Amino acid sequence: xxxxxxxxxxxxxxxxxxxxxxxxxxxxxxxxxxxxxxxxxxxxxxxxxxxxxxxxxxxxxxxxxxxxxxxxxxxxxxxxxxxxxxxxxxxxxxxxxxxxxxxxxxxxxxxxxxxxxxxxxxxxxxxxxxxxxxxxxxxxxxxxxxxxxxxxxxxxxxxxxxxxxxxxxxxxxxxxxxxxxxxxxxxxxxxxxxxxxxxxxxxxxxxxxxxxxxxxxxxxxxxxxxxxxxxxxxxxxxxxxxxxxxxxxxxxxxxxxx
Amino acid sequence: xxxxxxxxxxxxxxxxxxxxxxxxxxxxxxxxxxxxxxxxxxxxxxxxxxxxxxxxxxxxxxxxxxxxxxxxxxxxxxxxxxxxxxxxxxxxxxxxxxxxxxxxxxxxxxxxxxxxxxxxxxxxxxxxxxxxxxxxxxxxxxxxxxxxxxxxxxxxxxxxxxxxxxxxxxxxxxxxxxxxxxxxxxxxxxxxxxxxxxxxxxxxxxxxxxxxxxxx
Numbered sequence: 242x243x244x245x246x247x248x249x250x251x252x253x254x255x256x257x258x259x260x261x262x263x264x265x266x267x268x269x270x271x272x273x274x275x276x277x278x279x280x281x282x283x284x285x286x287x288x289x290x291x292x293x294x295x296x297x298x299x300x301x302x303x304x305x306x307x308x309x310x311x312x313x314x315x316x317x318x319x320x321x322x323x324x325x326x327x328x329x330x331x332x333x334x335x336x337x338x339x340x341x342x343x344x345x346x347x348x349x350x351x352x353x354x355x356x357x358x359x360x361x362x363x364x365x366x367x368x369x370x371x372x373x374x375x376x377x378x379x380x381x382x383x384x385x386x387x388x389x390x391x392x393x394x395x396x397x398x399x400x401x402x403x404x405x406x407x408x409x410x411x412x413x414x415x416x417x418x419x420x421x422x423x424x425x426x427x428x429x430x431x432x433x434x435x436x437x438x439x440x441x442x443x444x445x446x447x448x449x450x451x452x453x454x455x456x457x458x459x460x461x462x463x464x465x466x467x468x469x470x471x472x473x474x475x476x477x478x479x480x481x482x483x484x485x486x487x488x489x490x491x492x493x494x495x496x497x498x499x
Numbered sequence: 500x501x502x503x504x505x506x507x508x509x510x511x512x513x514x515x516x517x518x519x520x521x522x523x524x525x526x527x528x529x530x531x532x533x534x535x536x537x538x539x540x541x542x543x544x545x546x547x548x549x550x551x552x553x554x555x556x557x558x559x560x561x562x563x564x565x566x567x568x569x570x571x572x573x574x575x576x577x578x579x580x581x582x583x584x585x586x587x588x589x590x591x592x593x594x595x596x597x598x599x600x601x602x603x604x605x606x607x608x609x610x611x612x613x614x615x616x617x618x619x620x621x622x623x624x625x626x627x628x629x630x631x632x633x634x635x636x637x638x639x640x641x642x643x644x645x646x647x648x649x650x651x652x653x654x655x656x657x658x659x660x661x662x663x664x665x666x667x668x669x670x671x672x673x674x675x676x677x678x679x680x681x682x683x684x685x686x687x688x689x690x691x692x693x694x695x696x697x698x699x700x701x702x703x704x705x706x707x708x709x710x711x712x713x714x715x
Contacts, residue, residue: 307619334625345620349638358634359624411624 258283258415258447259304264313266299266471273299275471276313281464283414286441286448288458288479291468292494297451301417304449305339306330318414335363338408339417342424344400346392346407352379353388356407364411371410378406382436398429402436409440416440418450422457430454437461455499459483467491506686510677514690517673524591524659524669529652531595536602540610541632543603562600567661569593574665590662598655602648609644610636642713649706653699670694 259281266274273296281287289297302308303315306322315322322333346355356375360366366374379385382402384395392400401421408416418437422430434457441448441461452458458465458479465482467475467490475488483499486492542554561569573593574586584592613636621631660671668676674687 305619305623307622331625334622337623339623341616341620341623343614343616345614345616347617347620347635347639349635349642359626362627362630362634363625407624 256282258285258318259449260316261300261303262314262316264303264310264315266296266303266308266310273471274303274310277472279466279473279476281447281449283447284445285463286450286461287464287466288450288452288462289466289468290452290455290458290482290494295468296471297468298419301339301419301449301451304337304415305417306334335411336414337417338411338413338415339419340401340404340408340421342420344392344397344404344424346400346404348392350392351388352384352390352392352395352403355392355403356410359407360410375406375410378409379403381439382406383432396429397425398432401425401429401433405433405436405440409446413446415447415449418448418452420451420453422452422454453498455483455495467494469494503683503686506681506683507690509681510674510683510687510690513673513677514670514687514694517668517670517691518694520587520667520672521656521659521669524587524594524662524667525652525656527591528594528598528655528659531592532598532602532651532655533648535596535599537606539599539603540606543607544610558600558603561597566594566597566658567664569597570661570665586662586666590665590667594655594658594662598651601651605644605647605651606640609640609647612643613639645713646706646710649702649709653702653706656699656702657695 257280261277261279264274264277265272273294277296277300289300291297299308303310304317304322310323314324317333317336320329320333322330325333346352347358350358353372353375356378357366357368357371360371360374361368376385376388379388382405384399384402384406387395387399387403392403395403405421421437422433425433434454437448437457438461440446448461450458450461462479464476465479466473467482467486467488469490475482475486475491482491483495486495539554539558543551545551570590570593573589577584577589617635617639618631621635626635659669662669663672663675666672670691674691677687678684
């Protein structure tokens with residue numbers, strides 16, 4: 242594949258932050274990613290689209306070190322993530338936050354503690370400072386009054402907004418969003434997407450987003466990558482991909498989902 | 500057969516002594532089985548086969564041999580190796596060890612029931628492995644297994660009379676001693692039978708209530 246930034250949109254910010262070189266991921270005999278090369282520049286908002294099973298989520302999971310590739314190297318901010326010793330992996334992981342389809346809040350902790358737990362134990366932040374930051378983040382996602390609630394007392398949309406605040410509390414450079422609205426009731430989707438639009442607009446965080454919300458993808462993305470069978474078959478600005486896709490598979494996919 | 504309340508009255512002081520010993524066995528035996536069972540369960544999760552394999556063999560061996568045999572082994576064989584504990588201490592350790600191989604399975608199921616997403620969220624937040632266990636996984640796992648552990652406590656209660664065979668004077672031991680000295684069997688045995696029900700039945704109701712509250 243050619244460099245994905247060789248399109249109409251020049252990089253607005255800094256250099257390359259994430260790089261996949263020749264990455265292959267298999268589950269048994271099923272090749273999910275096939276010698277994949279791609280890179281993401283710092284500050285960009287990149288959306289991964291494509292049919293299910295095309296390997297989009299696997300890319301996020303590889304970056305989050307939830308799974309390992311069979312071949313190839315992954316680099317984040319110049320530091321290798323695979324292959325690398327555990328200590329280096331932990332360092333690189335500090336730069337990355339992830340929001341999951343199923344929220345994955347800790348049900349045994351209050352909303353506030355869900356957010357403060359990692360800053361206190363991983364970053365060594367004082368409890369007061371972490372709590373103050375957590376309150377700010379909860380205010381940002383519109384849940385300032387839910388500090389002491391348990392995750393199970395919240396709606397799915399509220400849980401997901403807490404999960405976003407929890408990821409941001411670690412001040413990651415990269416935010417991975419894995420189908421964050423797929424498990425939500427339709428009327429709760431907008432609230433979550435609004436929060437993410439806000440973050441995309443007001444921060445310089447790099448976003449990698451797997452989503453089926455094409456309007457959202459069009460709104461926030463600087464770049465859209467179309468996946469099929471473990472490879473990037475087309476990439477470019479959202480205008481280009483959504484308005485005049487070149488690849489037949491992209492056209493087919495978009496006409497099915499739009 | 501006649502029922503003599505006078506015999507009951509004579510037996511009662513011995514009964515209270517026996518009850519205290521029974522409850523002591525139950526409390527300390529449960530404590531040992533809770534702690535040791537968790538240790539076994541965690542050791543079985545270590546990545547190295549050289550830990551899992553011996554732990555697996557030892558615990559399978561203990562779980563699949565009778566408690567009575569283990570009790571005799573501890574009481575009669577260990578002193579030959581220089582370990583001289585009192586009968587009560589030996590009994591508590593044996594019953595605690597035996598039940599730890601059951602509670603271990605309970606913990607294992609509880610740990611496996613925590614959704615994999617919890618591990619993934621902990622990884623994504625870069626939480627250290629130890630902290631993930633203590634703050635995320637175990638609180639959720641243990642909450643789920645409290646009722647199952649409670650059932651083993653009740654089960655252990657009903658196994659405490661086995662300690663009589665190594666001269667521990669718990670309830671049954673006291674009843675037998677009293678019976679043999681006075682040739683009165685009905686009253687002491689009935690009293691301790693009632694005592695077992697009076698303890699075990701409310702306990703099982705409590706376990707059921709916990710089940711409703713803690714296991715979703």
